[in-house]
Amino acid sequence: MPSTIYLITGGCRSGKSSYAETMCKNICNEPIYLATSTAWDDDFTKRIQRHQADRGPEWTTIEEPLRPSNHATQFKGRAVLVDCLTLWLTNFMTEEGAFTSYVNKETEEADTDTAAKALTSDATIRALTAIKKEFDTLIEQWDATFFFVTNELGSGTHANDHFTRKFVDAQGWFNQHVAAKANRVVHMVSGIPNVIKDFLPQTPITPIAPTSVTKGKQDEAIILDKILSTRGLKMDDKGYFLVKVEQGLIVATFHSSMINDKGEVCDLAGKKIPCHGNNRHEAMKRWQCRTAKELTVEIFGRWDGAQDAVSVSHASYIGREAQRAEYCLYAGTPYQQD
Numbered sequence: 001m002p003s004t005i006y007l008i009t010g011g012c013r014s015g016k017s018s019y020a021e022t023m024c025k026n027i028c029n030e031p032i033y034l035a036t037s038t039a040w041d042d043d044f045t046k047r048i049q050r051h052q053a054d055r056g057p058e059w060t061t062i063e064e065p066l067r068p069s070n071h072a073t074q075f076k077g078r079a080v081l082v083d084c085l086t087l088w089l090t091n092f093m094t095e096e097g098a099f100t101s102y103v104n105k106e107t108e109e110a111d112t113d114t115a116a117k118a119l120t121s122d123a124t125i126r127a128l129t130a131i132k133k134e135f136d137t138l139i140e141q142w143d144a145t146f147f148f149v150t151n152e153l154g155s156g157t158h159a160n161d162h163f164t165r166k167f168v169d170a171q172g173w174f175n176q177h178v179a180a181k182a183n184r185v186v187h188m189v190s191g192i193p194n195v196i197k198d199f200l201p202q203t204p205i206t207p208i209a210p211t212s213v214t215k216g217k218q219d220e221a222i223i224l225d226k227i228l229s230t231r232g233l234k235m236d237d238k239g240y241f242l243v244k245v246e247q248g249l250i251v252a253t254f255h256s257s258m259i260n261d262k263g264e265v266c267d268l269a270g271k272k273i274p275c276h277g278n279n280r281h282e283a284m285k286r287w288q289c290r291t292a293k294e295l296t297v298e299i300f301g302r303w304d305g306a307q308d309a310v311s312v313s314h315a316s317y318i319g320r321e322a323q324r325a326e327y328c329l330y331a332g333t334p335y336q337q338d
Helices: 016-027 042-055 068-074 085-095 114-138 162-181 215-228 292-300 312-331
Strands: 004-010 032-035 060-063 079-083 145-149 184-189 192-198 239-246 249-256 285-289
Touching: 004 016, 004 162, 004 215, 016 079, 016 145, 016 184, 016 215, 032 068, 060 068, 068 114, 085 114, 085 162, 114 162, 145 215, 239 312, 249 292, 249 312, 285 292, 292 312
Parallel strands: 004 145, 004 184, 032 060, 032 079, 079 145
Antiparallel strands: 184 192, 239 249, 249 285
């Protein structure tokens, strides 16, 4: 399962970086700012320092112009703001020589003929291939949440020079690659976020009845729950629950288990239990209930084995899942256990 990915795009001074920073701070106490830029002059160095001071001490800043996947161990369970894809792509194109002016040895002037342009095109393709590969590597880990900031360069006027046209093309193609894999894409216009892609699963946070809570706060709550779902958890060594919605009922089963010397969850015969699929041993206990309250009362109020088999954190998890399952059951929406 890959990382949770949010892409925030827009024009210059559209508010995209501020929006991404706010979202990161609201869902993570220790967010990471992954800076892809390089300080090429004194003015840009001062700008970087000013931005670092504005972000506050809760941020961890990582400067990585090319291969942020090298820092993957620091991303676990945290929100990572990658700012920005445009500068990241610039670094790869510079490394591949896409911005190199080819000089005519006889006239000592820049060569703009077809051969020189072809060399620039080849370098652009190499850079685009390399950055896509690095992006795919970066998002492989499941326990990280990424906010990628990028620019909509194609919304401006058509560039006059060959180098700029190639860069705008590459940026558009890279944006499409990231957007295709993103859970949500937000287009910023004059400081206003517009969600243009949203495949986030619906949860009980989204109300059926009218509410005074704004759509932005509802979205933030859903994103918060997503990052909490990627935190590391210690499995109960005595068993686990499966919760489903079947034939108009909330169905829960308890399966006994053990933890082996490697820390893997296994059945009592020592066979490793898969994270997905139906290849599981027979349930020790089964409940079929109509509401979340009925299910939690049956498990924690009437089952004698609950106290020995379930920890406090596990019990709170089952309570949340029971509530979600009840919502989905009566709202007619699909339910998938978190």
